């Protein structure tokens with residue numbers, strides 16, 4: 299337990315970081331939360347100062363990737379409130395992922411308590427309003443006990459750490475990014491693609507490297523069965539405004555159901571009055587009907603996609619020099635406006651952390 303006066307002191311003394319220059323890198327903050335699951339029960343958990351985890355060399359998370367994680371952000375509103383965006387959906391997603399990997403579900407109260415306590419304890423690290431940065435929150439669940447055969451762990455650790463971050467892609471704000479279609483698959487149709495399992499990401503590291511070698515920001519995955527339909531980018535879902543006036547997004551069992559995407563689809567339908575569709579999107583057959591494309595996620599927010607590499611050449615959605623289209627711009631403004639508490643929270647998406 300950390301003393302209340304330490305938190306109050308942090309409130310006055312924000313860390314002297316150059317918030318506007320932050321990228322998406324780990325910065326060690328003062329506290330993290332950890333709870334252990336043993337003998338079928340979750341312990342109470344506590345805040346710790348030590349960022350290093352000491353686990354058994356036989357731990358199934360190390361050998362067999364029995365682990366999963368989440369990602370979300372806290373923002374400072376203009377009036378100083380600390381806001382989380384739909385954290386209950388991250389909790390729900392982790393509670394869905396855990397049993398897929400034979401791990402124990404985190405009780406909702408423990409998840410929310412861990413998030414709130416970690417954010418509160420690291421108040422000094424939460425980027426101020428207007429800095430363009432936010433506090434990234436990483437909940438993780440790992441199998442830690444001694445083991446050798448391919449069996450689920452006997453003990454688990456649930457940990458939450460935070461790090462102040464700037465934009466995920468090098469270019470700040472709404473800069474246009476590019477994607478390169480990967481020949482390597484991320485997830486099989488009935489595999490673990492729709493779960494936030496670390497194993498999905500290890501398999502994608504090479505695809506990301508190859509995409510970067512082609513000069514793209516990220517890999518774009520097509521469906522593994524036919525390499526025809528758009529799945530998602532390495533760390534973001536895809537949304538598309540078509541020339542025929544629809545707002546579409548891929549339906550696929552192999553993609554992570556993005557909380558940002560779900561919110562953007564609602565905004566497109568309710569604020570922009572667009573017809574929205576979640577359906578298979580055939581990249582080659584439909585490309586000429588793409589008017590605007592975006593990659594969306596907690597880290598990516600909503601990044602317009604200017605061009606895609608496939609079939610050995612770049613295919614442009616935007617002409618060189620174009621920055622962002624009007625639809626993605628409006629959706630970005632609405633989403634970020636709500637997340638920062640600048641626009642009315644008409645859907646009840648915000649969760650305030652009491653400081």
Ligand SMILES: Cc1ncc(COP(=O)(O)O)c(C=O)c1O
Nearest residue numbers: 533534535554556557558595596
């Ligand atoms: C593979 C993948 N797809 C999509 C997303 C976006 O999901 P969310 O909007 O819930 O952050 C993420 C995470 O940010 C991701 O890692």
